[in-house]
Amino acid sequence: MGDRPQLLGKEDIGRVRVLRLMRPDQHNALSQELAALLEAALLAADQDAKVGAIVLCAEGESFCAGGDLDEFAALSALDPGQLYTEGRVGIGLFALHETMQTPLLAAVHGHVLAGGMGLLLLAHIALSAPQTQFGLPEIELGFFPYTVLPLLARAIGARRALELALSGRRFDEQEALSLGLIHGVVDRGDLVAATISRAQEMAERDPLAVRTGLGAYQAVAARDMVQLFEHLLLLRNLALGAPALRQSVSGMKTHRQGSGR
Numbered sequence: 001m002g003d004r005p006q007l008l009g010k011e012d013i014g015r016v017r018v019l020r021l022m023r024p025d026q027h028n029a030l031s032q033e034l035a036a037l038l039e040a041a042l043l044a045a046d047q048d049a050k051v052g053a054i055v056l057c058a059e060g061e062s063f064c065a066g067g068d069l070d071e072f073a074a075l076s077a078l079d080p081g082q083l084y085t086e087g088r089v090g091i092g093l094f095a096l097h098e099t100m101q102t103p104l105l106a107a108v109h110g111h112v113l114a115g116g117m118g119l120l121l122l123a124h125i126a127l128s129a130p131q132t133q134f135g136l137p138e139i140e141l142g143f144f145p146y147t148v149l150p151l152l153a154r155a156i157g158a159r160r161a162l163e164l165a166l167s168g169r170r171f172d173e174q175e176a177l178s179l180g181l182i183h184g185v186v187d188r189g190d191l192v193a194a195t196i197s198r199a200q201e202m203a204e205r206d207p208l209a210v211r212t213g214l215g216a217y218q219a220v221a222a223r224d225m226v227q228l229f230e231h232l233l234l235l236r237n238l239a240l241g242a243p244a245l246r247q248s249v250s251g252m253k254t255h256r257q258g259s260g261r
Contacts (some may be wrong), residue, residue, distance in 0.1 A: 008037045009059075015052035015203035016196055017045045024060025030115040031068035038119075039093040046102045052203025052210075053103045056123060057192050063108040064116030066137070094118050094147055098218055101211040103202045107195035109188055113170075114138055114145060120181060121151035124214070127195050128173040129188040134181065135170035141248035146235050154221055156180060 009020035019041050021028040028034075038056075045051045058064060106123035108116075112134045120126055120134075136145045136152075145152070145165050152161040156179045164171075176182045186194045202210065 007031075007034045008041060010041060012051070013196060014200060015050060016055060016199045017048070017051045017053075018055045018057065018192075018196065019045070021056075021058035021064060024058075024062075026068070027062035027065035027111060028058045028060060028116070029066060029068040030064055030119070031071055034068075035093050035115075039096065042093075042096055042100065042104070046096075046100050049207075051102060052205075052207065053105065053199035055105050055107060055192070055195050055199045056119065057107040057195065058109070060110070062110035062116070063106075063112050063132075064119055065111040066114030066116055091147055094122060094151060097122050097151055101214050103199065103210060103214070105195050105199045105202075107191045108132060108182070109191060115148070117145070118148040118151065121148065121155055125198065126182045127184045127186050127191060127198070128176060128182045129191045130173060130185055132173045132176070133170045134172070134176050135168065136165050137168045137170070139166060139168040143248075144235075 006022055009018075009022050011018045011020070019038065021034070021038075023029060023031070023034060042054065045054045103125065104123045106120055106126040107128075108120055108126060109129035109132050112120050112128075112132060114136060117134065117136055136148065138145045149161060149165060152164065155161075160179065173182060173185050177185060184194075
């Protein structure tokens with residue numbers, strides 16, 4: 001049996017840790033395994049005194065086109081008890097937004113959809129390539145972006161977030177820029193280098209000022225988010241058991257395979 005493919009790359013460039021999603025053939029779909037690996041890698045970087053900033057980027061045509069549809073289909077077949085345990089994977093990853101004290105920058109391109117939007121919102125600063133498509137298409141499957149919604153509402157306001165979640169519409173990098181979801185648009189060939197350059201600037205700042213500054217941001221923005229995530233997890237797991245979702249996921253898998261996304 002051959003070696004398992006590497007899902008997450010790691011490289012240190014000075015005091016910047018670069019983490020790279022490496023499922024290009026799946027448009028970096030956020031599987032449970034990849035989510036767990038990324039959560040562990042972010043925690044390790046955040047606790048490493050040698051790391052002054054983190055960059056998250058991705059190989060292939062997309063930053064992240066959403067969750068792993070095979071896993072969604074499998075989760076929808078579980079009973080409530082199993083869902084409570086196995087459906088928690090990924091919640092801890094997005095909840096890192098409430099605790100990380102190291103600046104996280106994202107370099108996004110291609111498709112930034114569903115769980116990919118969650119990764120974008122997890123970052124403190126994000127740069128995008130041109131012709132990038134953003135959106136929360138879960139509603140098209142008869143689902144809802146339960147665990148992304150809190151971060152999106154915090155970033156752009158609850159009513160704007162609700163419109164994006166209920167419509168499922170895609171939008172481009174210019175609208176993402178106007179909404180404050182990204183902080184600049186950079187040519188695809190220069191995107192990662194430009195993001196690393198921004199990260200290097202932050203890594204040279206006084207560590208205590210940066211860490212306490214991020215702590216202040218989290219304190220100002222906090223709305224009992226831990227309890228909120230628990231409530232949203234319950235709603236998400238209830239929705240995962242819906243028969244309509246199983247049919248929608250099957251249809252979406254066929255569409256994604258046929259369209260290359």
